[in-house]
Amino acid sequence: AKEHPEDPHFRWAPELKSTYDVVVIGAGGHGLAIAYYLAARHGITNVCVLDKGWLAGGNTARNTTIIRANYLTPEGVKFYKESVDLWRGLSNQLDINMMYSERGHFTLAHTDAAMRTARWRAEVNKHLGVKSEVIDADEVKRLCPTINISDDVRYPVLGALYHPPGAIARHDAVAWGYAKEAIKRGVEVHTQTGVNKILIENGRAVGVETNRGTIRAGKIVQAVAGSSSEVARMAGFLLPIRTIPLQACVSEPVKPILDQIIVSGSLHVYISQSARGEMVMGGATDPYGLYSTRSTLDFKESLMAHMLELFPFMGELKVLRQWAGMADMTPDFSPVMGLTPVQNYYIDAGWGTWGFKATPVCGARMAECIVDDRQPELLKPFALDRFRTFDLVGEKGAASVGH
Numbered sequence: 001a002k003e004h005p006e007d008p009h010f011r012w013a014p015e016l017k018s019t020y021d022v023v024v025i026g027a028g029g030h031g032l033a034i035a036y037y038l039a040a041r042h043g044i045t046n047v048c049v050l051d052k053g054w055l056a057g058g059n060t061a062r063n064t065t066i067i068r069a070n071y072l073t074p075e076g077v078k079f080y081k082e083s084v085d086l087w088r089g090l091s092n093q094l095d096i097n098m099m100y101s102e103r104g105h106f107t108l109a110h111t112d113a114a115m116r117t118a119r120w121r122a123e124v125n126k127h128l129g130v131k132s133e134v135i136d137a138d139e140v141k142r143l144c145p146t147i148n149i150s151d152d153v154r155y156p157v158l159g160a161l162y163h164p165p166g167a168i169a170r171h172d173a174v175a176w177g178y179a180k181e182a183i184k185r186g187v188e189v190h191t192q193t194g195v196n197k198i199l200i201e202n203g204r205a206v207g208v209e210t211n212r213g214t215i216r217a218g219k220i221v222q223a224v225a226g227s228s229s230e231v232a233r234m235a236g237f238l239l240p241i242r243t244i245p246l247q248a249c250v251s252e253p254v255k256p257i258l259d260q261i262i263v264s265g266s267l268h269v270y271i272s273q274s275a276r277g278e279m280v281m282g283g284a285t286d287p288y289g290l291y292s293t294r295s296t297l298d299f300k301e302s303l304m305a306h307m308l309e310l311f312p313f314m315g316e317l318k319v320l321r322q323w324a325g326m327a328d329m330t331p332d333f334s335p336v337m338g339l340t341p342v343q344n345y346y347i348d349a350g351w352g353t354w355g356f357k358a359t360p361v362c363g364a365r366m367a368e369c370i371v372d373d374r375q376p377e378l379l380k381p382f383a384l385d386r387f388r389t390f391d392l393v394g395e396k397g398a399a400s401v402g403h
């Protein structure tokens with residue numbers, strides 16, 4: 001059974017070599033994408049991707065797959081726009097059906113303040129070539145007939161930021177596609193291979209100690225959402241990150257009834273219907289930091305209370321599965337990518353509740369950063385150093401998830 005990729009003890013590559021040009025820590029979507037772009041765009045194939053668990057068993061498997069570029073800051077919008085552009089060609093490029101499905105993304109507004117933020121986002125988006133517009137409640141209802149816009153609820157819908165390119169995709173397919181195409185080009189993926197120590201000599205990262213022996217590395221990158229602070233600590237530096245559980249669930253599958261992606265940051269809910277008919281739902285981050293992926297009744301109760309007001313038909317549906325991921329939250333709700341204080345050591349972290357949608361752009365730009373040993377222009381605003389210079393990229397108003 002261990003010869004089958006679906007066995008959790010399966011190893012993609014049987015032997016570890018003693019040296020690689022690049023070691024990627026973390027075989028989630030991001031780590032695999034970095035390895036793929038190193039090989040595909042830069043011809044760097046002496047690369048291994050290590051993971052203490054199994055392929056894409058962390059936040060790649062646990063997120064609710066929302067893809068969008070309707071951010072608030074110009075830096076964020078430019079970055080996520082490039083990701084959406086890459087997503088659109090990814091099924092062809094990786095020769096696997098990602099089930100990329102453009103549904104239209106609605107950020108509901110229930111207060112005048114939320115309508116104002118929606119207008120702000122719409123203007124920044126349009127200025128940078130991203131399709132977003134503010135619509136009123138009647139238009140929300142016209143585009144999404146199943147939603148309840150009556151006044152007879154605690155927080156009536158006043159309008160929404162409507163972002164037509166908003167999409168969902170099949171998360172496993174993303175990881176499998178990047179892994180398959182990276183492996184085809186010579187990259188090795190070693191699951192069940194945990195990193196216990198980062199080897200540093202004279203301020204330079206030179207290798208890793210794993211449960212399967214020591215590996216020397218020309219360059220090392222960490223892409224370990226949920227464990228970023230712990231791995232960075234092994235490399236000798238601290239991150240301004242708090243790790244907080246984020247929970248989600250799916251309903252039993254039903255025939256297509258909801259074509260749109262509906263989000264309310266104020267009510268702490270988001271929902272879309274997957275290709276197999278399940279309602280995919282999530283809420284706010286838990287109210288405390290914790291390294292845990294357990295589920296709680298609390299989450300389900302508060303999620304459903306609001307969900308039933310927005311979509312009364314949900315009262316007929318049973319919850320099928322419930323789970324959690326660990327979100328590495330940064331103070332400004334933006335990611336951390338690029339160079340670190342340790343030479344030859346790179347970071348892909350701080351993905352809080354917004355990482356899945358960035359998989360392609362982060363993979364492509366991090367590969368460029370590693371090859372050039374320079375922060376690419378698009379990643380400059382997201383450098384770790386911004387917390388020293390207080391040059392933050394405040395995205396809280398566009399995070400989708402209540403906090």
Ligand code: PYC
Binds near residue numbers: 067400
């Ligand atoms: O960033 O769009 C998002 C999102 C939705 C749910 C969690 N994150």
